[in-house]
Amino acid sequence: MYSKIALSIGGSDSGGGAGIQADLRTFMALKVHGCSAITCITAQNSIEVTCVQPVEKNTLLNQLDTLFADFGIDALKTGMLLNESIINDTASKLNTYKITKIIDPVMVTRTGSKLLEDSAINAYKKLLLPIADLVTPNIYEANLLSGLEIRSKEDIENSARKIIGLGAKAVLIKGGGLKDMKGKDFFLDLNGRKEWLFNNFINTKNTHGSGCTLSAAICGYKALGFDLFDSIQKAKLFVEKSLDNSYKIGSGPGPLGHH
Ligand SMILES: Nc1ncnc2c1ncn2[C@@H]1O[C@H](COP(=O)(O)OP(=O)(O)OP(=O)(O)O)[C@@H](O)[C@H]1O
Ligand SMILES: Cc1ncc(COP(=O)(O)O)c(N)n1
Numbered sequence: 114m115y116s117k118i119a120l121s122i123g124g125s126d127s128g129g130g131a132g133i134q135a136d137l138r139t140f141m142a143l144k145v146h147g148c149s150a151i152t153c154i155t156a157q158n159s160i161e162v163t164c165v166q167p168v169e170k171n172t173l174l175n176q177l178d179t180l181f182a183d184f185g186i187d188a189l190k191t192g193m194l195l196n197e198s199i200i201n202d203t204a205s206k207l208n209t210y211k212i213t214k215i216i217d218p219v220m221v222t223r224t225g226s227k228l229l230e231d232s233a234i235n236a237y238k239k240l241l242l243p244i245a246d247l248v249t250p251n252i253y254e255a256n257l258l259s260g261l262e263i264r265s266k267e268d269i270e271n272s273a274r275k276i277i278g279l280g281a282k283a284v285l286i287k288g289g290g291l292k293d294m295k296g297k298d299f300f301l302d303l304n305g306r307k308e309w310l311f312n313n314f315i316n317t318k319n320t321h322g323s324g325c326t327l328s329a330a331i332c333g334y335k336a337l338g339f340d341l342f343d344s345i346q347k348a349k350l351f352v353e354k355s356l357d358n359s360y361k362i363g364s365g366p367g368p369l370g371h372h
Contacts, residue, residue, distance in 0.1 A: 123192025130368030131322035159363030217328035243280030252290030319359035319367035
């Protein structure tokens, strides 16, 4: 039944709503076997991140080498990569894998805690965008990657063009950070295909991990054999349903219900 394998390279969220935990739940819901390579451990709940501890260089590299030595991984995604050194190590390995790579450039939590050091943004641009089959920034991340301030739909489209110019094969910018743009995302690829994608707006505050869930679902559908654009459309529907099933467990935004 589980004939396909997806890999998430990212951080552990002790609160279970985002990061590796959200990705593995997403893979499971899609009936894809999920593997993980943990880059760092965070202590977080629904309101704050109180501690971030990167794993040792060899621990990260060994997780990747050990997985690829035995498993035929079908697609992978990256999430929280924290600093330049982790980005360097991840990119050096990703360069050797001939599978679909979804880069989710996680930089800050919804509650404002930093998940990427400022000095690491250039490494993202230089090392990860050129090998990305798809990069999935939100407005804030697209702003930092493209160097363009984003205030409108036109700014989103211009920012996407810049990101393609940096070498990504395709980009999906999540519009949710702008007024009245929740659920509206912009897709652009190297061949010039451009589409605004919409899903139904779900009226919930429990959105912790929605970005992680989206990139994991795209990765999962790619692993199952769908093409990139179909994978994105299916993933958006999956996020919509999971937001509809979201629930509150602390005093801040709760997690999605991936069931
Ligand atoms: N309330 C909502 N209703 C419907 N779709 C939504 C809603 N909020 C987010 N989405 C969709 O969920 C996906 C993730 O978008 P979001 O803006 O939450 O990303 P993000 O900022 O990276 O998330 P996070 O950092 O919280 O994980 C996008 O496809 C977006 O359109
Ligand atoms: C380990 C990890 N990875 C990613 C996120 C982003 O998710 P959000 O912005 O919803 O908090 C997070 N909070 N923690």
